[in-house]
Structures are given as structure tokens and as C-alpha cells.
Amino acid sequence: MPPPTPTLPIAPLLPDIRRSLQAHPRLVLEAPPGAGKTTAVPLALLDAPWLQGRRIVMLEPRRVAARSAAAFMARQLGEDVGDSVGYRIRFESRISARTRIEVVTEGILTRMLQDDPLLDGVGALLFDEFHERHLAADLGLALALDVQAQLREDLRLVVMSATLDGERLARLLDAPRLSSAGRAFPVQVAHFPARRDEPLEAQARRAVEQALQQHPGDVLVFLPGQREIARVQAALQSSLEPARSAPEASCSAHAGDVEVLALHGELPVEQQSRVLQPAPAGGRRVVLATNVAESSVTLPGVRVVIDSGLAREPRFDPGSGFARLDAVAISQASADQRAGRAGRVAEGWAWRLWPQSQRLEAQRRPEIAQVELAGLALELAAWGSDALRFVDPPPPGALAAARELLQRLGALSDVGGVSASGRRMLALGTHPRLAAMLLAAPDARAQALAADLAALVEARDPLRSRGDALADRWRALAAFRSGRMPADASRAALATIDAAARQWRRRLGCTVAPPATIEAHELGDLLAHAFPDRIAARHATDALRYQLANGRMARLFEDSALRGEPWLVASELRWEPRGDALLLRAAPVDEARLRADFPDRFVEREGAVWDAQRRALVARRESRFDRIVLDSCPAGRVDPEQAAQALTDAVRELGLDVLPWSTGLRQWQARVVALGHWLPQRGLPDLSDAALLAGLDDWLRPAFAGKTRLDALDEDALGQALHACLDWSLRRELDRLVPVRIAVPSGQERRIDYALDHAGAPQPPVLAVKLQELFGLADTPRVADGRVPLTLHLLSPGGRPLQVTQDLRGFWDRTYPEVRKEMKGRYPRHPWPDDPWSATATHRAKPRGT
Known part of the structure; x- marks a missing residue:
């Protein structure tokens, strides 16, 4: 095996890495972009004695980087990809029986660990670019640590990062820490000002044009996503000299000797490979890239970086129930990494498209703290334990809400373990909501329709008219397939949705074409299995108002096409802090189908319920679907044993503001939340409003014991219930670290x-x-x-x-x-010394006469 390229900055550290892993099963390796860790470290470990001929599996967060790293290592060995070095990513695999180094993306690693916790034939797991803090990487490391502790003491774990608190990570993992120097030339950083009301693409175009005039080399432009890349590319095509004809015109444009190229994870493999190659002799390139170019891949020839300061990262959208990719400001660590890309081959320049006065967060926040956790909760249930060593533990409130959703989806058993349905959902490798819907399809035609729905729910809205009927979106998709283009629809958006639906059908093994027409309730009957908490029944006296299965109320727009439907299921809502939610996207549901599919959720009971008008509990006999009251009549006296639950449900419906908060209690809550954010290693519970609402049954219901009115709970009782969420030692820590x-x-x-x-x-x-x-x-x-x-x-x-x-x-x-x-003249009786450093501090005025 040829040695790694000696010019790589990490090369002098490779012997230390080998010695460390010989003596200790874990290692934290810090190396800046360009050091060579991604490709040099796996090759250097291939003949390590402890590996004993077993495989090395390296987690690479991005598909572009996984292919690129495997190809580079294969070239180093003089082989083709799939021989000694291969990769596995979603829908693509290049490995063989001879493969010793396997580069995988995040979902693949999780499935490997779940399917074979012993990791038979694997000697080392390498976590590359761990600083990106993707949820799947955090889960993969937590599972791997559990495997190492319980089953495989000989398994080696290497966490590799470019920008991370390596000291904290090494302490958490009880691992040695090694640091490599990078290879960088000086980079001059400047802020390129925007003009008044100037959109991003116009500012980026001006910056590119000026950079091409003032500086040599290629230009790398960081943009948040494909949409912005397309806009900037179009702006450059119109501003530079007329483009020469090129077969790849869809992904590049030429202007004189300048070629404009896009780089993102959705490009075909051959186009990605082309971007990673050097520019032709005498030519220059402008590469418009997402943050895939931040640390995962190396672009030769770049001397100028133009940074929008934005990236698309997942954020939980409570309206849709999914994590959405939002354009957010990057961290300072990311900004420094991006700027460093300009200094890889020679002196470089970095222009930032945000004001110099704007301050960035120091580090990227981990996904686990800001996305919806249903997928994580299902993985933990399948693992059989959530007592794992996470770098940052999942927020308890978000995890409790995720488990409640999984119960509704039928993914968990009565004792909290994964159910047979839950295991089938995991096998689909998608969000549990969509997996539940896809599995609920009773036949091939319904499967094809469910594939359409999955694609529609995940995609951006293809209609410009913005109505609330999901059926309008599906009909636009059907028209597109038949060659008719709706006037208010986006062709590009419908093409993307159609391609995604085909991908879903392939994954399901469905060979039936999607239907050309549907009955009124077909979409809603399937969608109810994805959003059982958002099934809604019309209010008895208001045709625009609906009660949701989770107990909340929601309202249609005045001009809604769904007005008056007896039952709906909402795929998208806008939650309001007070009052009814707004139904943004929904479909009608057939009650008979609901009774057939969810018979256990239609119940009759007698007990205490909350009367909103009287603001008290009353005894009633009710017929319900989940928390939707279908029929109600008076019963006997209120049962004290049922009263606590009914009052808790009332708070769930009315919101936390109905409780007797004092300024002191809100301050105490803010201190707990703040300390948990600032020092997550202290392990404080999440007491944010969202977490408190999700956990009402645990902390508030006991405080309602013996009470039949909300106002019977006073400030002292509320304070005791809240303080009980922290044990004595944590309360002492709180007073010491965030004093009043x-x-x-x-x-x-x-x-x-x-x-x-x-x-x-x-x-x-x-x-x-x-x-x-x-x-x-x-x-x-x-x-x-x-x-x-x-x-x-x-x-x-x-x-x-x-x-x-x-x-x-x-x-x-x-x-x-x-x-x-x-x-001094306004307050002469108070001290205003020339030297405040040596003056005596005081809260009093000067004595009279002084």
C-alpha cells in the first residue's frame, strides 16, 4: 500500500494517531480543513495490528464528500472505487467483498448499528466532520459508545473535527486528543457592503464581478441553497459576456475564459466530479456552492471566497410537524472555515456579505437541540435504551412530545418499546409520520397515492395561489403528468415532486402508476395516518372552527375551499401563541373510514371535564374521538380522582399563561433554561414553555390533587410543582451558577x-x-x-x-x-471622580457641604 501523500499537513501526526489507538480505543482528532484527515487517516490505519484485517467504516455527513473521499483514497491505492475502498450512500452503493474502507452517510451508519450491534467484521468507526453536529452523527456516536461499552471493547472510535470544543469532547469520551496543523496562506478578510434594499443575488453578482477584476484565481461563493445558487447563476449569466454554448448549460455558464459552476448535493455525480477538478489551463472558475464546500471537499485553485453568511439548516417547524431547511446565519467557526478556503494554495481574499457590526454565534448549535425528535425517539425505542452518552442530550420536552406522537402513530408498544409497526417504519428510513402513512396504504393504488402525498408534504408549495386545499396540489401534479400545466403552478416544483413520488414508489416496490383522478376523501383518509393528532371535527355552531384530536382549536380562512367539511386532517398549521391555530393545508376525511381505521380512539366515558365558560370542572357523559368531543350530556357529581387530569387537560388547552405565574417564578424558569443552554453538561431538565406543556402530566397533575377549579392552584403550589423538577443538588447548582x-x-x-x-x-x-x-x-x-x-x-x-x-x-x-x-453638573451631590479606577464605590450621595 503506498503511503499517504507526504505533503499533507496531517502526515507528521499519523504515527501518533496509530500509537494512540494501539493504547486507547477512542480518540478525538482536531484538524482544520485541508489537513488531509479524511483520506490520510483511514489509509494509515489499514495495517494497524489491532484492526486484524477488519473493515474501517467512516461516517461522512454529505454524499458529495463520501464519493469524493472514496475516489481519492482508491486513486492513492491505484485501484477503482469498490475494491479496497468503497462507499454506500442513499440509493447508491460501490462496495465489494474486498472492501476494507467503507465511507457511508449518516442514515446508513444508523441502520448498520441497529441491524448488527456487534458490527461483525468492523474494527473501527471514524466520525468525520463531527463539528457539523448533525442529529444522525450524534446518535451514531452514542450508539457506537454503547456498543463499545457493552459488546465490543476492541472497537476503535475516532471523532474527527475541524472546529469543535475538542477539550470538552475528549473529556466526555474519556479519550486522548490530538491536533494537527493545517496548510494555509494569509487571507485578507473584508466586508463587501450591500446597497440599499439590495437582494442577495445582486450583491453576490457585484462581488463576483469585482473579485474577477481585482484578484487572480478561482472564486468560491457560499450560498444557502439551490434556489439562491440558481438566482446568482442567472444574474452572472446576464451580466458577464454572452455564454458560449455548452452541453452542461444547466449547471454551468461560460463567459470568456470564466466558467460558472454550481455545487450542491443534488447534482448528478458526473457534474459534481467536474467541479472538483482543476480549471483548464488559462481558464478561471466561479463555483456557487452550499456549505458542502465548507469543510467536506477541496476545490483546487480557489483564491477568493465570497460568503453570504447563510446556510440552510434543519429547524423544527411546529406548523408542519417536520424539520424544515431554513436559511440561517452561520456560526463564527463556519465563517472562519469558509474564509480559510481562500488560502489553501496561495495568499487569498475573503469577502463577507454581511455588515461588520453583525455578531455571529461562536459555534454551530447541534441539530439535536433544534429539530423534531420523533425519528430519534423511534431509534432509541428500537435500540431498547435511551441511557446513552450523547454529546448534548436530547431536550426532555422535545423527546416527550416525540414519544407521544409515536404512540399515536402506533410505533410504540404499551410498555414504550418499539412495536412491529414501528420496526417497519424504521425500515423505510424516513420520518415516522410519512412512514406510518405509507404503511397504512391498503393496496397498490393507495401506495402510489401515498407516495404522491409524501412528496407533496415534503416539498415547497407548487401553487402560487396559496389556497388551503391539499387536493388542489395533487390535481396540479396529475395535470402536469398528463401534459397540462396549471396556470398558477410552478413547473419546476411539480417536476421535483413528481421525481420524489417516483422515488417513493421504487422504495415501496410499487409498480402501479398513480391514479389520474381521486374521490373527495382519498387524500385525507391516507393523510390521517401521518397526522392522527391533527384530525379535526367541525364545531357545532361555527363552520370555520374545528377541534383537533390533540385538544387544540383551529380555524379555516374565511374564503377556504374546505368550509363546512365535517372532518378534516391538517398537514400544515400555523400555531398562534393565543387563540385558535390557522389551518393552512388540509384535506377532508370520511368519518366511516376513521371509525374503521381508528376504532380504539372512538370512546364513551363519564367523568370530569373542563367547562371553559364556567372556568370550572363539571361531570358529563361524553362520546369522543381522542380529545374531540362528539356528544356530551350532564352526569352526576365530579369525581375527585378524575379532577386532576381534567384540570391538567384544561391547562393543555388554554396554555401555561392561565397558571398563577409570578415575576419570581418566571425569573426562576428563565434561570433554569438559561443555565441548561449555557452549561448543557450540568444536565438540567428542559423547563421551557414547550417542554412544560409537553410534560404537564408529570409535573403539574400532582399539584391539582383534590382541586376542582383552576384558581384553586395558587402561586406557592405552582412554585412547589416547578421546583420539584430539580433535585436538591441541581437547585444548589442553579443558585451558585446563575444567582438572583x-x-x-x-x-x-x-x-x-x-x-x-x-x-x-x-x-x-x-x-x-x-x-x-x-x-x-x-x-x-x-x-x-x-x-x-x-x-x-x-x-x-x-x-x-x-x-x-x-x-x-x-x-x-x-x-x-x-x-x-x-x-457632573446635573448631579453635583454625587461623586464623579477623574479616576474611576481608584475611587471608592458608593450607593450614597456625598455628605452636605462636601
Whole structure:
């Protein structure tokens, strides 16, 4: 086997890596982009004694990078892909019986671990680009650690990252940590200003044109997604010289000796490969790329990077029930990585398309903290344990909500393990909602229709008219297939949906073509299996109002095409903080089909229910579908044993604001949430509003014991219920790390205010204090073990804000002289020394006569 290329920066570290893994089964390897870790490390481990001829499996988050890494390693060995080195990605495999290094993407690794926890024939798992913090990578590492601890002590685990808190990760994994130097030339970073109201594609086009004029080499432009790439490419095609004809015109454009190329994960393999090759002699290239080019692949010849500062990352959309790809600001670590791409071959330039004043988060937030967790909960149920070592544990509230959904989908057994249906859902490799719908199709025609629905639900809306009937979208798709193009539809969007539906049919083994026409309820009858919590029945007196199976109320738009339908199922809602949700996309459902498919959810019972008008419990005999009341009549007296559950359900319907919150309790909640965000390793429970709502039965129901009215729960009882969510040791940690009050140099204690933003994320804590009380203090006070600075509201003697800052030292040096000059005459009885560093801090005015 030929040795790895000696010019790679990681080459001097390879012997240390081999020695470390000989002595210890885990390793954290930090190496910047371009160091060569992705291709050099697997090759260097092939003949390690502990491997004993077994395979190395390397997790690569992106398909482009997986193919590229396998191809490069195969060339190093003088072989074809599929011999000693191969890869497996979704719908594509290039491996053989001879394969020793297997590069896989995230879903493949999870299935390998679930199907064969012993990992027979595998000697090492390598997690590449772990800093991207994808949910599947976090789950894969947690499962691998469990396998190593329980079954395979000899299994080697290597976590490789370009930008990550390697010290924390090494401590968590109890692993050695090695760091490699990169190969980089100086990069000049500048911010390229936008013009007034200038869209991104226009700013990017100007930056590219200027970069081509001022600097040599290729230009790499980071954009959030395919849509933005297409727009910038079109803008460049119209602004540069007329393009020469090219067979690849769909993915590239030529202007003189400049070629414009796209790079993203959905391109055909041959077009991806072309982008990864050097430019022809004398030519230049502009590559428009998603963050696939951030660290996963190497582009030769790049001297200029133009960075939009955006990336498409998954965020949970409560309206759709799925994680959607949203364009969000990148982290500072990502911005530094992107800029570094300009300095790989020579001195380079990086232009950032956001204002210099904009501050970025230091590191990328892990997906596990911000996406819907039904898929993770199902994987954990199939594994048989959730007591795993996650780098960042899943938020308890989100995990509880995910398990509640899985129960509704029939994916979990009565004791919480995975059911037979749940295992079939896992085998489909998609979101449990869609898997449940696909499995519920009773015949081949219904399977083809379910494939259409899965594609429609996942795609962006193909209609410009934006009505709320899902059937209108399906009819547009059917018209597109027959060669007719609806006037208000996007051809590109319908083509994408049609291709996705074909892919679903292949996965299901369905050879029947989708129907050309459907009955009124066919879509809804299938969709009900994906959204059983969003089946809705019409209100008795309001044709636009519906009660959902989860107990919430929802409303149609005034001009809705679905007005008056007795039953609906919603695929998309807009949740409002107060009042009814809005039904954005729905389909009618046949009640007879509901009774046939969900017989156990139609129940009759007698018990205590919440009367919203009287704001009290009453005893009634009811007929229900889940939490939808179909019929109700008075019964006897309220049963105290049922009252606590009924009051808890009332809070679930009305929202947490109906509880007797005090300012102190909201502050306490904000402190708990903030500390959990700032120091996740402390293991505090998630007490955000969303998590509290999801876990009402656990923490609030016991507080309603013996009560029959909501207002019987007072502030003290609510406080006791909330405080019980933290054990004694965590309450002590909370008071130590995020105190309510802090001593200031004047000798007084002042209150720290904690708050959460509208999304439930912690805001910087605020200390409001008179300026004179901080004389002599150089550094801004901090909380959370010194990690979080307080935002100081420096007040005048009259209590008015003079300055808001997190840089107290800078205030004394630069701003205080101006403040002193202005305030000294207004407040002469208070000290305004020339030297605030040596003055005595005080909360009092000067004595009279001084």
C-alpha cells in the first residue's frame, strides 16, 4: 500500500494517531480543513495490528464528500472505487467483498448499528466532520459508545473535527486528543457592503464581478441553497459576456475564459466530479456552492471566497410537524472555515456579505437541540435504551412530545418499546409520520397515492395561489403528468415532486402508476395516518372552527375551499401563541373510514371535564374521538380522582399563561433554561414553555390533587410543582451558577434579571446598577462559571440608563469621561471622580457641604 501523500499537513501526526489507538480505543482528532484527515487517516490505519484485517467504516455527513473521499483514497491505492475502498450512500452503493474502507452517510451508519450491534467484521468507526453536529452523527456516536461499552471493547472510535470544543469532547469520551496543523496562506478578510434594499443575488453578482477584476484565481461563493445558487447563476449569466454554448448549460455558464459552476448535493455525480477538478489551463472558475464546500471537499485553485453568511439548516417547524431547511446565519467557526478556503494554495481574499457590526454565534448549535425528535425517539425505542452518552442530550420536552406522537402513530408498544409497526417504519428510513402513512396504504393504488402525498408534504408549495386545499396540489401534479400545466403552478416544483413520488414508489416496490383522478376523501383518509393528532371535527355552531384530536382549536380562512367539511386532517398549521391555530393545508376525511381505521380512539366515558365558560370542572357523559368531543350530556357529581387530569387537560388547552405565574417564578424558569443552554453538561431538565406543556402530566397533575377549579392552584403550589423538577443538588447548582443577586463594589447586592426571548432562548442577563456603585471594578461580572457576561445597565443617580455595555473596562477608558462631563453638573451631590479606577464605590450621595 503506498503511503499517504507526504505533503499533507496531517502526515507528521499519523504515527501518533496509530500509537494512540494501539493504547486507547477512542480518540478525538482536531484538524482544520485541508489537513488531509479524511483520506490520510483511514489509509494509515489499514495495517494497524489491532484492526486484524477488519473493515474501517467512516461516517461522512454529505454524499458529495463520501464519493469524493472514496475516489481519492482508491486513486492513492491505484485501484477503482469498490475494491479496497468503497462507499454506500442513499440509493447508491460501490462496495465489494474486498472492501476494507467503507465511507457511508449518516442514515446508513444508523441502520448498520441497529441491524448488527456487534458490527461483525468492523474494527473501527471514524466520525468525520463531527463539528457539523448533525442529529444522525450524534446518535451514531452514542450508539457506537454503547456498543463499545457493552459488546465490543476492541472497537476503535475516532471523532474527527475541524472546529469543535475538542477539550470538552475528549473529556466526555474519556479519550486522548490530538491536533494537527493545517496548510494555509494569509487571507485578507473584508466586508463587501450591500446597497440599499439590495437582494442577495445582486450583491453576490457585484462581488463576483469585482473579485474577477481585482484578484487572480478561482472564486468560491457560499450560498444557502439551490434556489439562491440558481438566482446568482442567472444574474452572472446576464451580466458577464454572452455564454458560449455548452452541453452542461444547466449547471454551468461560460463567459470568456470564466466558467460558472454550481455545487450542491443534488447534482448528478458526473457534474459534481467536474467541479472538483482543476480549471483548464488559462481558464478561471466561479463555483456557487452550499456549505458542502465548507469543510467536506477541496476545490483546487480557489483564491477568493465570497460568503453570504447563510446556510440552510434543519429547524423544527411546529406548523408542519417536520424539520424544515431554513436559511440561517452561520456560526463564527463556519465563517472562519469558509474564509480559510481562500488560502489553501496561495495568499487569498475573503469577502463577507454581511455588515461588520453583525455578531455571529461562536459555534454551530447541534441539530439535536433544534429539530423534531420523533425519528430519534423511534431509534432509541428500537435500540431498547435511551441511557446513552450523547454529546448534548436530547431536550426532555422535545423527546416527550416525540414519544407521544409515536404512540399515536402506533410505533410504540404499551410498555414504550418499539412495536412491529414501528420496526417497519424504521425500515423505510424516513420520518415516522410519512412512514406510518405509507404503511397504512391498503393496496397498490393507495401506495402510489401515498407516495404522491409524501412528496407533496415534503416539498415547497407548487401553487402560487396559496389556497388551503391539499387536493388542489395533487390535481396540479396529475395535470402536469398528463401534459397540462396549471396556470398558477410552478413547473419546476411539480417536476421535483413528481421525481420524489417516483422515488417513493421504487422504495415501496410499487409498480402501479398513480391514479389520474381521486374521490373527495382519498387524500385525507391516507393523510390521517401521518397526522392522527391533527384530525379535526367541525364545531357545532361555527363552520370555520374545528377541534383537533390533540385538544387544540383551529380555524379555516374565511374564503377556504374546505368550509363546512365535517372532518378534516391538517398537514400544515400555523400555531398562534393565543387563540385558535390557522389551518393552512388540509384535506377532508370520511368519518366511516376513521371509525374503521381508528376504532380504539372512538370512546364513551363519564367523568370530569373542563367547562371553559364556567372556568370550572363539571361531570358529563361524553362520546369522543381522542380529545374531540362528539356528544356530551350532564352526569352526576365530579369525581375527585378524575379532577386532576381534567384540570391538567384544561391547562393543555388554554396554555401555561392561565397558571398563577409570578415575576419570581418566571425569573426562576428563565434561570433554569438559561443555565441548561449555557452549561448543557450540568444536565438540567428542559423547563421551557414547550417542554412544560409537553410534560404537564408529570409535573403539574400532582399539584391539582383534590382541586376542582383552576384558581384553586395558587402561586406557592405552582412554585412547589416547578421546583420539584430539580433535585436538591441541581437547585444548589442553579443558585451558585446563575444567582438572583450579586454583590457589587459598593457593598450592596443588586438583582440580576434573566429573560427568555419569544423562541424560548435565553437573553443576556441584565444587571441594572448605579454607575457610582462600580467604581474600581475593571472587568464585567459574569455568571455560569464565568462563561456569560452580564449586560450592565449603568444608571444615573436618578435611576436613568446612561450606558448599556458588556465591556466595563472599555466604558471606563473611553465613555466615562464624556458621561462625567455631562452628568457632573446635573448631579453635583454625587461623586464623579477623574479616576474611576481608584475611587471608592458608593450607593450614597456625598455628605452636605462636601
